Amino acid sequence: MANTSESAERKGAGAPNLNPNTVFNLSKATVMVVDDEPFSLRLTAQTLLGFGVVTRHQCGSADDATALLKSHPVDLLIVDAEMPGKDGYDLVHWLRRSGLDNAWTPVLMISGHTPVSKVAKARDCGANFIVARPLTATLLLDRILWVAKDIRGMLETKSYAGPDRRFRELGPPEGVAERRGDPMSRGKINLSAEGGTTA
Amino acid sequence: MSVNWVMRRSRLSKLVNQPGGVTVGKALAEAAVHTEEFRAEAMTVVAAALDELDGVVGAPPSPDEVPAWLQRVYFLATRISDTAGPFGYEDLCAAAFSLCELADRQQRGRALDLPPLKVHAASLRLLLSGDQPPEARKAVLAGLSQVVERTRRPVD
Numbered sequence: 001m002a003n004t005s006e007s008a009e010r011k012g013a014g015a016p017n018l019n020p021n022t023v024f025n026l027s028k029a030t031v032m033v034v035d036d037e038p039f040s041l042r043l044t045a046q047t048l049l050g051f052g053v054v055t056r057h058q059c060g061s062a063d064d065a066t067a068l069l070k071s072h073p074v075d076l077l078i079v080d081a082e083m084p085g086k087d088g089y090d091l092v093h094w095l096r097r098s099g100l101d102n103a104w105t106p107v108l109m110i111s112g113h114t115p116v117s118k119v120a121k122a123r124d125c126g127a128n129f130i131v132a133r134p135l136t137a138t139l140l141l142d143r144i145l146w147v148a149k150d151i152r153g154m155l156e157t158k159s160y161a162g163p164d165r166r167f168r169e170l171g172p173p174e175g176v177a178e179r180r181g182d183p184m185s186r187g188k189i190n191l192s193a194e195g196g197t198t199a
Numbered sequence: 200m201s202v203n204w205v206m207r208r209s210r211l212s213k214l215v216n217q218p219g220g221v222t223v224g225k226a227l228a229e230a231a232v233h234t235e236e237f238r239a240e241a242m243t244v245v246a247a248a249l250d251e252l253d254g255v256v257g258a259p260p261s262p263d264e265v266p267a268w269l270q271r272v273y274f275l276a277t278r279i280s281d282t283a284g285p286f287g288y289e290d291l292c293a294a295a296f297s298l299c300e301l302a303d304r305q306q307r308g309r310a311l312d313l314p315p316l317k318v319h320a321a322s323l324r325l326l327l328s329g330d331q332p333p334e335a336r337k338a339v340l341a342g343l344s345q346v347v348e349r350t351r352r353p354v355d
Binding site: 020022023024027029037040050073075104106113116135136138145148153 | 280
């Protein structure tokens with residue numbers, strides 16, 4: 001999935017499609033940024049400040065983030081995929097199975113280059129979206145607004161915990177064309193319950 | 200197989216639509232102001248990473264050092280790409296991404312092939328100088344693409 005999204009984005013599919021007059025409000029959202037590169041961490045936090053985000057937690061490692069996620073509510077997690085030791089994929093994989101109030105927090109995974117050895121890990125970690133660098137302000141805002149509109153159900157199985165990856169009848173975010181040539185199968189599924197178990 | 204569904208609207212989706220807020224246009228303008236002051240520092244970080252990269256590719260490793268050496272090359276390439284990207288240095292970013300691909304491929308193939316790595320380091324230096332016209336920069340990237348393509352078959 002990661003490689004597919006990266007190559008697609010580099011070819012222009014899924015390019016930011018923002019209307020400059022659209023109004024949004026992130027002033028009360030708590031956003032956590034996790035990046036082992038101090039410069040990128042500060043830059044992303046500054047960009048968020050421009051978007052009106054007042055509460056920004058900056059973590060230089062997955063371990064720091066883990067500690068904070070256990071004790072602070074977070075509305076959006078922006079995490080660098082590649083970090084030494086416990087990486088972004090590990091962090092999100094842990095979060096989805098943590099049982100915390102933050103377990104289903106929307107996650108944007110930022111990936112520069114996904115090594116082939118980690119493609120499966122990226123696909124299965126449970127992030128809402130993987131965003132390919134270069135991470136411009138326009139791209140970041142576009143993806144934040146995407147993830148805010150993401151109404152996919154979260155599912156938990158033995159092998160995967162995270163957003164439904166099939167998109168089903170929801171399709172891509174509003175205003176964004178599907179990347180596939182053929183329409184996706186629009187399976188019927190009853191998602192009206194506030195939570196439930198399907199066997 | 201048991202599947203547990205959780206249908207819950209995120210708090211973010213509620214907050215984003217609350218009264219007040221800003222327009223996308225204004226937010227991007229604000230973000231540009233906040234991030235522009237980082238541009239000079241970004242270029243310093245990129246230049247330092249490139250200096251280190253030159254040093255690394257100029258000192259080939261012994262056989263048992265190859266994995267860690269390639270990992271360092273990969274790391275420096277990602278640092279260049281990640282740092283230059285937000286400031287619109289797309290060519291530099293593309294060349295660094297290409298180096299990531301190459302270093303990753305050599306790591307997987309467990310075979311060091313130094314010349315293409317050196318070509319990438321030299322190309323990054325050239326692109327950083329910013330002295331070339333767009334056509335020349337395009338040609339540099341096309342050349343790097345060919346270099347990576349030539350190394351594709353043995354590993355993939």
